[in-house]
Amino acid sequence: MPQNEHIELFQKRYGFRMDYQERQRKKKAREHKLQSKMAQKLIGIKGKIFAKKRYSEKVQLKRTIKAHEEKKTRKKEDGKVPEGAMPAYLLDRENTSQAKLLSSMVKQKRKEKAGKWDVPLPKVRAQSEAEVFRVLKTGKSRRKGWKRLVTKVCFVGEGFTRKPPKYERFVRPMALRFKKAHVTHPELKATFCLPIVGVKKNPSSPMYTSLGVITKGTIIEVNVSELGLVTQGGKVVWGKYAQVTNNPENDGCINAILLV
Amino acid sequence: MISKRKLSESDEKEEVGHVLAQFKSESGELLESPIDLPLNITTANLQLICNAFVKKSDDEATPYTFFVQDVEVTSNLAAALKNAVLDSEKVLEIIYQPQAVFQVRAVTRCTSSLPGHSEAVISVSFSPDGKQLASGSGDTTVRFWDLNTESPLFTCKGHRHWVLCTAWAPNGQTLASACKSGEIWLWDAATGTQKGKPLVGHKQWVTWLVWEPFHLNPQCRKLASSSKDGDVRIWDVVLGTCLINLAGHQQGVSCIRWGGTGLIYSASQDRTVKVWRSEDGILCRTLQGHAHWVNTLALSTDYVLRTGAFEPAEFGRTQKTLTPEEAQKKALDRYNLVQQVGPERLVSGSDDFTLFLWNPETDKKHLARMTGHQQLVNDVKFSPDSRLIASASFDKSIKIWDGRTGNFITTLRGHVQAVYQISWSADSRLLVSGSADSTLKVWNLKTKKLHLDLPGHGDEVFAVDWSPDSQRVVSGGRDKVLKIWRY
Numbered sequence: 001m002p003q004n005e006h007i008e009l010f011q012k013r014y015g016f017r018m019d020y021q022e023r024q025r026k027k028k029a030r031e032h033k034l035q036s037k038m039a040q041k042l043i044g045i046k047g048k049i050f051a052k053k054r055y056s057e058k059v060q061l062k063r064t065i066k067a068h069e070e071k072k073t074r075k076k077e078d079g080k081v082p083e084g085a086m087p088a089y090l091l092d093r094e095n096t097s098q099a100k101l102l103s104s105m106v107k108q109k110r111k112e113k114a115g116k117w118d119v120p121l122p123k124v125r126a127q128s129e130a131e132v133f134r135v136l137k138t139g140k141s142r143r144k145g146w147k148r149l150v151t152k153v154c155f156v157g158e159g160f161t162r163k164p165p166k167y168e169r170f171v172r173p174m175a176l177r178f179k180k181a182h183v184t185h186p187e188l189k190a191t192f193c194l195p196i197v198g199v200k201k202n203p204s205s206p207m208y209t210s211l212g213v214i215t216k217g218t219i220i221e222v223n224v225s226e227l228g229l230v231t232q233g234g235k236v237v238w239g240k241y242a243q244v245t246n247n248p249e250n251d252g253c254i255n256a257i258l259l260v
Numbered sequence: 261m262i263s264k265r266k267l268s269e270s271d272e273k274e275e276v277g278h279v280l281a282q283f284k285s286e287s288g289e290l291l292e293s294p295i296d297l298p299l300n301i302t303t304a305n306l307q308l309i310c311n312a313f314v315k316k317s318d319d320e321a322t323p324y325t326f327f328v329q330d331v332e333v334t335s336n337l338a339a340a341l342k343n344a345v346l347d348s349e350k351v352l353e354i355i356y357q358p359q360a361v362f363q364v365r366a367v368t369r370c371t372s373s374l375p376g377h378s379e380a381v382i383s384v385s386f387s388p389d390g391k392q393l394a395s396g397s398g399d400t401t402v403r404f405w406d407l408n409t410e411s412p413l414f415t416c417k418g419h420r421h422w423v424l425c426t427a428w429a430p431n432g433q434t435l436a437s438a439c440k441s442g443e444i445w446l447w448d449a450a451t452g453t454q455k456g457k458p459l460v461g462h463k464q465w466v467t468w469l470v471w472e473p474f475h476l477n478p479q480c481r482k483l484a485s486s487s488k489d490g491d492v493r494i495w496d497v498v499l500g501t502c503l504i505n506l507a508g509h510q511q512g513v514s515c516i517r518w519g520g521t522g523l524i525y526s527a528s529q530d531r532t533v534k535v536w537r538s539e540d541g542i543l544c545r546t547l548q549g550h551a552h553w554v555n556t557l558a559l560s561t562d563y564v565l566r567t568g569a570f571e572p573a574e575f576g577r578t579q580k581t582l583t584p585e586e587a588q589k590k591a592l593d594r595y596n597l598v599q600q601v602g603p604e605r606l607v608s609g610s611d612d613f614t615l616f617l618w619n620p621e622t623d624k625k626h627l628a629r630m631t632g633h634q635q636l637v638n639d640v641k642f643s644p645d646s647r648l649i650a651s652a653s654f655d656k657s658i659k660i661w662d663g664r665t666g667n668f669i670t671t672l673r674g675h676v677q678a679v680y681q682i683s684w685s686a687d688s689r690l691l692v693s694g695s696a697d698s699t700l701k702v703w704n705l706k707t708k709k710l711h712l713d714l715p716g717h718g719d720e721v722f723a724v725d726w727s728p729d730s731q732r733v734v735s736g737g738r739d740k741v742l743k744i745w746r747y
Contacts, residue, residue, distance in 0.1 A: 085380040085398020085422045087722045088467045089514070089555060089638055089680075091440075091488075092529075188531075188552065228551040229612060 119243050120186070120257050124217030127152070127204045132213060136171060147171060153178055153248035155196050155212045155220070170211055178214070181254040183222050183242045196254075197221040197239055214254060218244045222256070276300055279337070281352040283310055286601055286664075294351045299338040306333065310356050327355040357647065360687035362573050364730040366702050367692070367745040370716050371732075372410040374742040376403055381736030383425050383723050387432040389570045390729035392449055394435050395742055396423030402437045402445075404452050407732065410744055414452025418445055424465060427483075430474035430568035430591070434497065436483055438466035444485055446497055456500045464488035470518045472538070474568035475592035478584040484524055484538070488512035492526050494538060504541035508534055515557045519604055520565060520595050525620055527554035533608050535620050545624050552611035556639055560605040560646035560663060563684070564591075564598045567728045572644075572686035601646050602664045609637030615651055617666040628666025632659055639681050643688035648705065650691055654678035658693055660705070670708045674701050683726040683733070692733050694721035700735055700745070716743060 017023075035054070042050050111118070133148035149171045156177055162168055184191045200219040202208035214220065225238040242256035277299040283291040291313050303326065310324050326333040333340040333354075346352070379398030386393055393405040402423055404413040421440035428435055434455060438444045442462035446455040465488050472482040482503070483495045492506040492513055511529040518524055523544065524536045533547040533554055559565070569587035571594065582590065605627070606618045615630040615637055635655035642649055642663060649661040658672040658679055677697035684691055690711065691703045698719055704711040718739035726733050733745040 081379075081398070081400055081421060083379075085382055087382045087680075088424045088465065090722075091424075091465070092512075092553075228549060 119219070119259060121217050121243055121245065124203050124215075127208070127215050132204075132208065132215075133170070149173065150176065150211065150213060151249065152176070153214045153254065155179070155199050155214055157198065157212075172211070176249070178248065178254055181220060181222055181242065181244070181256045183224075183256045183258050185227075185258050186260065192224075192227065194222040194224060194226070197223050200241060214244055214248055216244055216247050219259075220244060220254075220256060222258075224258075277338075279341075279346065279352050280348075281354050283313060284353045284355050286355060286357055290353075291356075297337065299341065300336050302336045303333055306337070306354070322361055323359045324356045325359060327357070328352065360573070360645065360689070362687055364685040364687045364690055365747040366690055366704070366711055367714070367733045367747055368712060369746065370714070370743050371746045372744050373716075374405060374410065374412065374744065375740065376412050376415075377401070377736075377740050377742075379422075380719075380738040380740060381722065381742055382422060384725050384734050384736045384742060385426050385428055386725050386727040386732075386734065387428045387435075387449065388430055388567045388728060389432050390727040390731065392428075392432065393727075393734060393742075393744075394426050394428070394437075394447075394449075395723075395734075395736055396426045396437050397736075397740070398422040400439065402426065402435070402447060404435075404447075404449065405742065407744075416445075416447050416452055416454070418454060418458070419443065421465075424467070425469050427469035427471060429471050429480040430566070431478065431480050431587075432568075432570075434480065436469050436471070436497070438469050438485060440465040442466055442487060442489075444469065444483070444495065456497065459483075459485075459495050459497075459500060459502070461493055461495075461502045461505070462487040462489060462491060464512070467513060468515050470516055472518055473520055473565045473591070473595070475520070475588055475595055476522060478588040478591075482538070484516055484518055486513035486516040486526055490528070492516055492524065492536070494524075494541070504538075506534075506536050506541050506543075508536075508543055514553065514555050517557050517559045517562070517606070518565070519559060519606075519621075520561050520599075521604070521621065523621065525557055525559070525606055527557045527608055529553040531610075533557065533606070533618070533620075545620070547606075547608075547616075547618050547620060547624060547626070549616055549626055549629070550608065550610040550612055550614070552636075554608050554610045555637060556609045558607050558609075558640040558642050558649070560602065560642045561595060561598050562642055563644035563646075563686075564594050567594075569594075570728060572728050572730060598646055605642075605646070605663070607640050607642070607649050607651075607666075609640040609651055609653075611636040613637065613653070613655075615640060615649075615661070615666075617649075617661075630659075630661050630666050630668065632668060632671075633657070635678070638679070641682050641684055643684050643705075644686055645688045648688065650682050650684070652679035652682045652693060656695075658682060658691070658703070660708070672703050672708070672710070674703075674710045674713075675699070677720075680720070680722060681724045683724050685726050686728060686730040692724055692726055694724035694735050694737070696720045698737065698739075700724060700733070714745060717741075 132152050134151050135145045136147040136149045138144045138147050153176050154172050179195055180193050181196050182191050183194045198221050199209055199212045200221050202213055202218045219241050221239050222242050223238055224240045229237040241259045244254055244256045246255040248254045278296050280294050281297045282294040306326055307324050328340045329344050331340045377397040377399055381395050381397045383396045393407055396402050400419040402416040406413045419439040423437050423439050426437045433449055435447045435449055436444055442464055444459040448455050466485050468486045470484050481496055481498050483497050486492045490509040490512055493502050494504045496503050509528040509530055513526050513528045515527045522538045524538050527533045531550045535544040537544055569591040606620045607615055609615045613633045616626040617628040618626050633653040633655055635653050637651050637653045639652040647663045649663050651659050656675045660669040662669055675695040675697055677695055679693050679695045682693045689705050692700055694700050698717040700714040701710055702712040717737050719737055721735050721737040724735045736742045
């Protein structure tokens with residue numbers, strides 16, 4: 001078992017051996033013999049671990065073979081017509097039965113009382129201050145460490161001007177400021193690029209909310225006027241909440257799902 | 261003394277105001293010259309005057325309704341003008357609307373329950389002449405029923421999956437039915453046997469079937485079908501082939517309509533309504549505006565196109581059989597008559613709880629946006645005289661709108677669960693609605709109130725239809741029986 005990367009280093013410097021591919025192929029071809037020898041020889045805890053791994057591999061193999069076989073033969077129609085005939089206007093809709101509807105109503109009332117809201121991502125990992133902020137050392141000899149640099153994506157409103165640099169404690173770099181989010185409508189399954197209006201709540205800390213830090217699970221308000229939604233009074237809906245579903249600092253874009 | 265008392269009586273008689281008025285038709289033509297009318301004139305007298313002016317050749321007087329400044333004249337002219345501002349220099353315009361001459365009597369009782377289907381009844385439809393009835397169900401059969409004896413006529417087997425929609429050809433001889441596996445079968449109405457072979461081509465279930473209007477082609481050869489896979493196909497039923505495939509929608513097409521000028525309108529789940537030319541399949545325009553799936557469409561000329569050459573007013577009398585050319589001309593005349601009320605309008609109902617009124621032949625922008633429903637709109641129907649629009653929604657209410665401007669008129673409440681389908685009577689005075697709460701309700705549009713409650717079904721009512729001769733209403737639902745209701 002190689003202890004360091006000298007093999008890779010050699011390959012990087014001098015390239016592969018002439019017969020490298022051939023040898024790899026042959027080694028792989030002999031592998032089954034090794035495996036069967038191991039299966040017979042290993043005893044005790046090692047044997048058990050090996051046997052478990054081998055069993056799961058066998059199961060996977062059997063599954064893929066079955067899947068391949070399915071494609072070859074055509075499934076014969078057994079002529080059974082499913083139950084629950086519905087007209088065409090009800091087909092795409094999930095109709096919950098009456099009992100389920102009542103129990104879900106009761107559950108929803110209880111949740112509202114408890115203050116739990118129905119969002120697509122109910123639990124997200126809380127971000128500690130060490131993750132979100134980085135210490136920015138200032139001063140002539142770089143000793144003062146009261147400034148913090150925000151390392152996550154944030155939203156600053158239009159008309160945002162920084163505080164005078166001498167006094168600003170939280171530095172939000174321009175590169176990490178975003179104005180638009182890719183918002184998916186959960187029922188239509190269509191994604192729109194909508195401008196952000198503001199950050200409503202960051203689940204980790206209210207301080208992040210006030211700074212406008214956007215991490216996974218943050219509720220943001222987006223401008224949906226281009227979707228053309230209308231209230232029952234005839235007024236056009238222009239702002240809706242959406243929850244962020246990715247880590248924007250890793251991807252470079254904000255993906256969110258609309259809360260309808 | 262007596263003479264003095266008489267004088268005092270005449271003095272006490274109140275001064276009746278007069279107004280200079282002129283009758284105006286819906287299309288804007290003024291009738292005769294302005295006349296001086298007392299303000300306490302009743303609607304009956306107004307009708308007499310109007311009939312005298314119109315001078316129709318037949319001796320039966322046409323009933324009219326009168327509108328003054330968008331307010332209907334119900335008792336007398338003074339009541340309608342109570343809140344109105346009268347300009348004494350201008351001539352007051354009274355807009356008159358001819359109503360249907362015949363009166364339809366509301367259905368009151370269930371004359372028979374027709375069992376026979378072994379699964380839920382999904383679609384029912386009367387033939388254009390109102391003499392035949394066909395129903396499609398979840399047990400994959402299409403059944404024809406005899407209306408005189410109210411018993412089964414034929415059972416047509418052949419589909420492999422639930423029969424989702426049925427459509428009668430405008431000449432009343434063929435029935436087309438489509439199933440959930442995407443096949444369309446044609447049945448001969450007289451014998452109950454299959455005509456030709458099944459039309460195959462759709463990859464997912466067919467959501468709507470519509471025939472070419474009778475006045476465009478009396479042979480009834482072309483049929484259009486829309487499917488969940490996003491295609492609209494035009495078939496030739498005699499040859500059994502697909503003529504054109506109108507592919508353009510990105511998601512399933514939920515409804516199509518064939519207009520009287522040969523345009524096909526298709527509503528889809530990708531939130532658009534597309535207008536196509538049926539001869540060559542070219543997309544004319546896309547009507548955008550909805551924010552969610554578009555569920556249903558209705559054309560102002562729907563009723564006329566469905567009944568073709570059969571005139572509802574003549575159903576009582578014996579009709580002579582017409583040659584195809586005569587029938588075509590008659591259908592064209594009836595179509596043009598409805599066009600006088602206004603050009604062909606389209607209304608679309610959607611999951612975003614609103615409806616849009618369009619003029620699809622000319623405009624890309626909508627005429628009106630009708631908001632007010634609190635749940636998705638499932639069914640929309642124009643009244644047969646195209647003056648009213650009724651929309652049924654899952655919020656348990658039916659809303660009535662003006663057919664030309666889209667203004668809201670009233671809400672009809674009474675159902676306790678989602679309203680699935682509605683159907684108008686031939687004189688546009690009555691409306692029947694079927695709902696998930698297993699009842700049907702008949703609404704009177706004159707009083708704008710509930711007229712009758714028709715309970716009796718055991719489970720949700722999926723399909724409702726009023727026969728074009730307005731004698732019967734048929735309803736079918738999950739309890740697997742068809743019920744026929746009569747006066």
